[in-house]
Amino acid sequence: MATKAFVAASAPNAGFRRVYVWEFPVRLYHWVNALCVTVLCVTGYLIGHPLAISYSSEAYQQYWFGTVRFLHFVTGFVFFFNFLVRIYWGFVGNEYAKWTNFIPRQRSQWREMIEVLKVDILQVRVHRFITLGHNALAGLIYFLSFLAFLFQSLTGFALYSSMSHAWLPRMFAWITPIMGGDFAVRQWHHVFMWFFILFVLVHVYLVFYHDYIEGRGTTSSMVGGWKFDSDKPNE
Ligand code: HEM
DSSP states (O other): OHHHHHHHHHSOOTTOEEEEOSOHHHHHHHHHHHHHHHHHHHHHHHHHSOOOOOOSSOGGGOOHHHHHHHHHHHHHHHHHHHHHHHHHHHHHSOTTTSGGGTSOOSHHHHHHHHHHIIIIISOOSOOOSOOSSOOHHHHHHHHHHHHHHHHHHHHHHHHHHTTOOOHHHHTTTTHHHHTTSHHHHHHHHHHHHHHHHHHHHHHHHHHHHHHHHHOSOHHHHHHHOEEEEOSSOOO
């Protein structure tokens, strides 16, 4: 209501200003991707290590493994198209969503990477200024993870091409012989699952770490889109 908005706008803000960083398509992509990666890792793990459950009924009366595989394939399609939408948004989105944040092309980006390494990893220096979008190192790591998304989609569709007549997976059938056959593709597809698991662990840790150290709303920004900026150096 108008009264509440007025109170919020006039409340003392301790020198911080709100900046709309993550647009709705970026937030939607982020949460769809998080859900897909979780479902794909759980179902993928089960496909790789099926549970040895014994039932009193006949095997043909069970379909749980079929359901696990079905879930994996459907989520694989959602994961792939969601990824394509994010690539598109990298060309039309705001300055924080642009593809230029992910590929270091300027000397200043490399300098920032060294600074982030010194502050976050080596902890030999205290932060001076904070980037609002991705810092240069995070951007580069997201770029490498986009390559992993691509690899996982290519190998996933290559595996799926042998069990589907649909044009999309069939387009990737050529990958299997190039990679040395079905077994090799499956093994690489499996190995990359561990990249996703590691990525999620480190990613969630760093979000909470930055939120705690910087106090600029890192965690909630992926829900509402807003972060808080200040011209003052961080204490
Ligand atoms: C985050 C992304 C993904 C992860 C972590 C993941 C993980 C896995 C794992 C661990 C396996 C079992 C491999 C084994 O040990 O035998 C598997 C199988 C498979 N995945 Fe994925 N996957 C992902 C994305 C995709 C995508 C995008 C597709 C495309 C449709 C796909 C299609 C398949 C297929 C067809 C199989 C073989 C299933 C079978 O033979 O029963 N995956 N996946």
